[in-house]
Amino acid sequence: MTPVLQFGNQTISVAEALKLLAGYQMLPQLCRFLIIDEAIASIKLTPEENTSTIEQFYQKNQLTALQARTSILKHYGMSEAQLEALATRELRVEKFKIATWGAKLESYFLQYKPQLDKVIYSLIRTSDAEAAQELYFRIKAGEQSFAECASLYSQGQEAHTLGKLGPVPMSQPHPVIAQKLAISQPGQLWPPMRLDNWVVIVKLEKLIPAQLDDATRTTLLNHLFEQWLAEEMSKTPLSLRSGEEMRGWGDEGMG
Template sequence: MESGSALAELKRLIGSDGRALLNRYNLLRPLVEQMVTTESIASTQVSDEELDQAKLGLLERRGYEELEQWPELLTELGRPEAMVLDQLKRGIQQRSTAREQFSAKAEARFLERKNELDQVVYSLLRLENRFLARELYLQIESGESNFADLAKRYAEGPERNTNGIVGPVPLTQAHPVLVEKLRVSQPGVLLEPFRISDWWLVVRLERYSPATFTDEVSDRMCKEMFDEWIAEQTATNLSRLNGNVDAKASR
């Protein structure tokens, strides 16, 4: 994939003064990014069926149920139909282009990032007092009290508002010490209190969901790689526009 004509078009439209003005207001990068993206997806066709599915998806996200309600949605949005359809087409083109260019590499990327994609749900009590943490651990372990009630009463973190439940979240989102404990824990097993920084934690893994390579995950990997390629092309074009490419590279 190349993006040469986007740069040539921009050079034709604006001079050095125009580039300086756009840079000043941080508008040049998003403009170049949009031009590179538009050029990269321009040859990707969108079928009527794909567009109808996209329209139905937008309708459902806005609380509607069928395509016949499309005029009502347009009224609610207050935007011209052509503008809305153009945005939907663009989304379809980006997904299709990403699949076409990167689907062969999607599974390898998934395997590299699998640990980051695994999901967990766990119960958490975060306390400053070591002895209170131990006491609450014993109450839960013996069945004298349940996690949710104690979290609402004693937890000193945001889990106080969720009955102690955290997740589902990516496993690696947690502190590295907690990640390692969750990784080797079994669902339903209460962990003895342990310290992280200034906190004492009482934790129980509720559910561990290893990531699997589905069509949805494949699309996500393709999108990530497509976005990275767009960012690289944008940076290259910006460098050329601003005259920062060395003599060797420009030959």
């Protein structure tokens, strides 16, 4: 017997369900889950980890009562085994990340450190080059503070913070600004620079070097995982084949 999906008065075949997934642009998300599930298939939890993780998942999602679990299984059309797999999935993914990249994390950290460093800096931007030059000389001569000039004359949102921005990752500012900040000493003031339609004055307040702490480890592992996943998806072709009725609309649905 061919399985079908019953939704109210509608009966949806497998082929129609795939067509709907394509039309709603959900097939790439399905492929993402398939790639992840294949990757973590060999990741095993201890009986204690399995039990504890499932219990925590049930408590977090208010599913400790049998009636609540039965209701959610019916709502999502899941089996109990599928629900337990979902409950432990996040932990198995984390174990996969550590098993794959954990031993090389320090070298990855050194590679990505320039992007992870954070910076606090001050910025004035104006569309008037002459005004920018005048403000620069006033600040350099100590006639007015950077904060005062930013508050009075900067034409960006930084005017509301006395010109100060951050801490932000070094990768966030405009690349030209980031390059200047990377070679600056705290307090160093740069002459006006033209960037697109603006003329900007920049001063480094503080450079905050990244450290390989727990938060950075998590950030790096997530970055490497998403990078790997994107590569896997790009080299895994997606096609729909299910007889004559599937031909013609498959490529169109993913276009």
